[in-house]
Amino acid sequence: MCSLEGKVCLVTGASRGIGRGIALQLTTYGATCYITGRNIENLKLVEKEVKTRYVSGKCIPVECDHSSDESVKQLFERISAEQNGQLDLLVNNAYSAVKYLMDNHDKSFWDQSFDSWDTVNNVGLRNHYQCAVHASRMMIKRRKGLIVNISSVGGKLYFQIPPYGIGKAAKDRMAKDCAVDLAKYNVAFISLWPGPVRTEIIGESLDDKSLTEDRGRALNWLFSRAESPEYPGKCIAYLMSDKDIMKRTGQVILTTDIGLENDFKDVNGQDPLNCRSLKFMLGGMGMYTLSDYIPGWLRIPKGLYMMILSLAKARSPLKKKSDYA
């Protein structure tokens, strides 16, 4: 069991989804957690939820639009002033494109507005770099800290639309390269890949009656053994408590691998399906029946998994075969 008592954390984009789940877990482990979003009322609901759980940590809601450089600068100035320069964890999570991706997944990139790049990668990538710069300036002074980018398998594999994968690959590479500069200051930078996570928006999409049969089946399969939004938060709490975290800096880490290493379950008592499992990979390729017969514990070693992803043909589990040449 880890404890985050006395730790100061910042989770961006925490009014719903994975960011909210991470904040709920970090405070459960005792952290003081700054949470951001554009709507202070929604953030206050998260703060209220934390209070009703009677945990030792607390949330501090801060209205911040992560597409505004000035708003982001003020956020870090406030944390620095209130916490005497202490920031132990930054989670780069704010993301403004989930709905856009759901609505435009079936269009080729040239048929979408050029703005799609900014919709996906302004808050979802540029802002991550900007927050990393601000956080690093605080962390290197104290010679400790952890920065986590919330990324996904989309960093290696075609998923949704090209700007999505480009953004995720860049977030993975950001962790790898920034980790080099940060290493001598004992500050770690990691790219975390949750598996499918059943957030509020995903829940609504699964209920969408206009989904084609193929896409509905693919989505329902993907999210049938999904993580809860709090599971990535548990993983980050364990990463924070890892005394050897600098050995992992710069790496891509799968949430379910941290669960396996530390032998913990999701908040609903279940084990989410590991993306390295044969079961997951077959299902992801649309081989649902075969996947049903394979036990979930049969997993491919991580190195081989990454190699397979790099070599895999550009096929998204959410697109139809006829979408390709």
Ligand SMILES: NC(=O)c1ccc[n+]([C@@H]2O[C@H](COP(=O)([O-])OP(=O)(O)OC[C@H]3O[C@@H](n4cnc5c(N)ncnc54)[C@H](O)[C@@H]3O)[C@@H](O)[C@H]2O)c1
């Ligand atoms: N949901 C999944 O299955 C899944 C799986 C793997 C990785 N991810 C990644 O996790 C991250 C979060 O995804 P999610 O599913 O929780 O998304 P979400 O849309 O549910 O939540 C995104 C959060 O960012 C906030 N936000 C958006 N624009 C903002 C802005 N301009 N300023 C401040 N806050 C802003 C939203 O208010 C919300 O709190 C994304 O990078 C996503 O790709 C998601």
